Amino acid sequence: MPSHPSADRSADQPPGRGGSVDALITQTRRLRGQMDAVRRETETQSDTADPRGRWERALCELASHQLRDLDVHLAQLRNGPPPLPTAPAGPAAATAERSAAPRGALLGAVGSAEWNLLTDEAGWSDEFYEILGRDPATPALTLDELPSVVLEEDRPLLTAMVTGCLVDARPIDGELRIVRPDGAVRTVHLMGEPVLDADGSTASMWAVLRDVSALRHSESAVRESREALRHHRHGAGAEQRLDRALRDGVPPAWRGCRPLARRGRPAFECAAHHLPAAPGSGIGGDWYDALELPDGDTLLAVGGLTGHRPALAADMAMLLGAVRGMAMAGAAPDRLLAWLNQLLDTTGRPALGSAVCCRYRPATRTLLWARAAHPAPLLFRDATGRALDAPDGVPLGAGPDAAYGQAEATLAVGDLLLLHTDALLPGHGGAPAADRLLGLAPRFATARTARDCVRTVVEECGTGECAQEGCVLVARVVS
Incomplete structure (x- = not known):
């Protein structure tokens, strides 16, 4: 240098x-x-x-x-700056002085040094020795010797900073990595200035060294x-977007009114709505379906599934596909739920579900239905409503040998059937939830379509209070 x-x-x-x-x-x-x-x-x-x-x-x-x-x-x-020692004070005294020096938890130490370029002498404070891990009893390193304690990759930077300071009077301000005698690598911040004599020549250079490793x-x-x-x-x-993509891919795609015909004559007018979950509460597995079957009967189903995302949406799609397949094969609601229960038990993923499955026979206006730990369908007639008497039914996935009861009801033209999930009325479980929906009977009586009835339910129950997603399906007998 x-x-x-x-x-x-x-x-x-x-x-x-x-x-x-x-x-x-x-x-x-x-x-x-x-x-x-x-x-x-x-x-x-x-x-x-x-x-x-x-x-x-x-x-x-x-x-x-x-x-x-x-x-x-x-x-x-x-x-003010500490005095620069003219001679080492000895290891014991230096250790005691360093221990008494105040410093911040991340500071480690702040030391100062001065190099006399006319005599090649150097003076370091005790903190400067401590940062470099050197014994204060040893002589301070000259500027030419200083690179020996700097990590090899950072030596060019040190040389450039010192040269710029001494030749162009530029302040030194940069970070370097030093290697202590014990092999530990520390990051230090070096700041310095040249000191000129009366003739304008560089007489010395002072510097402040700060340990910034912590x-x-x-x-x-x-x-x-x-x-x-x-x-x-x-x-x-990304997980939420995947869930929604899977959910959107699960049939049925319809959301508004849908007539279900029997040999060209409408038997049911159906409408459904999916209420999204509140922000940050995740996505559940509520589903619904309405389908005209090959023998002229009509399938109505609503359910919910618990589990872990994104497998939840995949399980929901599998379950809904199974419901459709077994219903089209002629399975009665009680047998359908029993097979769904066995299906969930064999998936290898822990999951519980609830469902209500209905099979409506237009020729006799007979409704056969079964449930698996799910709210019973609500029947509205002549501006009044009631819950259908519910048969026994444990949750889906509760055990491989579960059995499900089946109930029967006779409907009339103009009757309205409402199926919903538990989450439709958060915080109102059991009878109070049903009472709240049954209280909508007068408004249903004046509604012109099933879609109007669904809109009434959404206005009553879907105003931002849902903690989970929910769904509602309304079917009105038209013939």
């Missing part, structure tokens, strides 16, 4: 003390107290497994440590936590 270059301008000298520093120290310590309170609250409330919680804790920890570092810097500014580690923890949070959110969004 160059030893005696000259510069074209005088370098700024280290800043002096000022009375305003004490006020800054007071403000910093007050802010530290507030920040520590926020950090303790974050540690108490945040979930250790939540990426957002880890990110918040890392940011609070970093901010708290940086305020401690600022406190130390301000105290050093108030007290600071960079904390900043890296913040970045990693933020990236983990970003991936977590992206993954959750």
Whole structure:
């Protein structure tokens, strides 16, 4: 490195003390107290497994440590630079002095040094020795020897900074990695200025060295936590989009009115609606179907499925396909539910379901139905409503040998049948939920279509209070 270059301008000298520093120290310590309170609250409330919680804790920890570092810097500014020793004071005295020196948790140490370019002498503070991991009893390294403690990849940067400082009077300001005698690699921040004599020649150079290893580690923890949070959110969004795509691919595609005919004559007018879940509550497995069967009967079904996404949507599609296939093969509702139960039991994925399946025979206006732990259909006639008497039925997937009862009801032209899922009325389980829907009977009596009836249900039950998704199916006998 160059030893005696000259510069074209005088370098700024280290800043002096000022009375305003004490006020800054007071403000910093007050802010530290507030920040520590926020950090303790974050540690108490945040979930250790939540990426957002880890990110918040890392940011609070970093901010708290940086305020401690600022406190130390301000105290050093108030007290002035430490005197540079002319001779080593011995290992024991240096160790005691280093232990007494204040420093922030992320600071490690802040040391100062000066190199006399005219005599090739160097003076380091005890903290400078500590950062480099060297014994204060040994002579300080000259500028030519200093690169020996710097990681080989960073030596060109050190050379460029020192040369620019001594030749062009540019301030030194950069980060390097040093290798301590024990092999540990530390990241340090080096700042320095040239000091010119009366003739404009560079007489010496002073520098301040700060150990920023812990600071960079904390900043890296913040970045990693933020990236983990970003991936977590992206993954959750992708999973939700996949769920919705699978859900949208599950039949039936119709949402409005749908006439179900028997030999050209309408037997049922059907309408259905799917109420989306509240934001952040995930996607459930509620489903519905209405289908004219080959023998002229009509299938009406509503159900719900629990499980883990995205397998939930796939299981729902499988279950609905099975319902259609078995109904078209002529299975009665009780036998259909028993086979569905066995099907869920053989999937190998833990899942429970509820369902109500109805088979309507237009020739006799007879409704055969069975349920699996599901609300009974509601029958509305002459501006009044009632729940059909429910047969026994355990949840789907509860056991391979479950049996299901079957009930029968006779319908009349103009009757309205309403099937719904439990989640349609959150917080109103059991009889109160049915009573709330039955209270809509006068409005159903004046509705012109099944779709109008569904719209009434949505206005009553789908105004943002649903914690889960739900669905409703309305079928009106027209012949």
